[in-house]
Amino acid sequence: MKAEDAPKERGKQKSKKHSNWRWVVTIFFVTIAISSTISFVSSAVMERASIVVATLVLLFIVALGIVFDIIGVAVMSAGEKPFHSMAAKKRRGAAEALALLRNAEKVSSFCNDVVGDICGVVSGSASAVLAAMALQHFAPESVAQLIMSALIAGLTIAGKAIGKTFAMKQATSIVLTVAQPIAFFKRLFHREPAKKRRKP
Numbered sequence: 001m002k003a004e005d006a007p008k009e010r011g012k013q014k015s016k017k018h019s020n021w022r023w024v025v026t027i028f029f030v031t032i033a034i035s036s037t038i039s040f041v042s043s044a045v046m047e048r049a050s051i052v053v054a055t056l057v058l059l060f061i062v063a064l065g066i067v068f069d070i071i072g073v074a075v076m077s078a079g080e081k082p083f084h085s086m087a088a089k090k091r092r093g094a095a096e097a098l099a100l101l102r103n104a105e106k107v108s109s110f111c112n113d114v115v116g117d118i119c120g121v122v123s124g125s126a127s128a129v130l131a132a133m134a135l136q137h138f139a140p141e142s143v144a145q146l147i148m149s150a151l152i153a154g155l156t157i158a159g160k161a162i163g164k165t166f167a168m169k170q171a172t173s174i175v176l177t178v179a180q181p182i183a184f185f186k187r188l189f190h191r192e193p194a195k196k197r198r199k200p
Contacts, residue, residue, distance in 0.1 A: 023106060027114060035118045042122055046129045054133060058126045062152060065119030066159040070167040071178055072111030075104045078171035086176070093180035100175060100182075120156065127152045 042061060046054045080101050086094035100107050131148035167174060 027110065030110075031114050031118065034114065035121070038118060038122050039125070042126050043129075046126055051130070051133050054126075054130050058123060058130055058152070061119050061123045061126060062156050062159065065116050065123070065156060066163050068111040068115040068119070069160045070163040070174065072108040072116070073164050073167035074171040074174035074178075075100055075107045075111070077168045078175045082172050083176075093176050093183045096182045096186065097175045097179035100179060123152055123156065124149060 038061070042057055045057050049057065078097075078101060080098060083094050083097045083101070087098065127148040128145050131144040
C-alpha cells in the first residue's frame, strides 16, 4: 500500500466502523419496537379469544418466523446476475432486489435474527397461554405447557428446515417477490412531480 493511500484506507475503515455501530443501535431499537408490538397484540388477542382463534394466532406467529427465515436465506443465497438482466429490461422490483442483495448481511440479520427470534419468543409465550386454555382440564398446567412448547418448537424447526431448502432452490424468485412490493410502495410514496405543460 502506498503511503498516500493509508489515510484514505483509515478513513474507509473508520466510516465502516461508524456505519456498523449505527446499524447495531438502529436494529436494537427496531427490535424493541417490533417485539413490544407483536407481544402486545398477541397477548391482547389471546386473552379474549376462543381456543380456535388463539390457535390461529399462534400458528400465524410461527408462520411469520418461518417466512422471514426463508427470506433471509434467499437473500444470502441469490446471485446478482439475473437481476442485472431484469434491471436492463426495466422489470419492476429488479433494482430493489439488487439493493437487498448488496445489503444481504443486514437483511438476513433483520429477517433471521430480529423477526425470527422475536417470533420464537412470542410463540413460546403464546403457547403457554394456549396450553392453559386447551389442556388444563386434561393435564396439570406445567405438563400442558411442556407439551405445547415441544409441539411449537418441533413445528418451528421443521418449518424452517423445509423453508431453507426451498429458499436455496428458489432464491431468485423469492427475492424478486419480496422486492416487487418494495418497488410498488417506493413509487407510491416517491412520485415525481408532473411536468409542466409548455405554453404554445
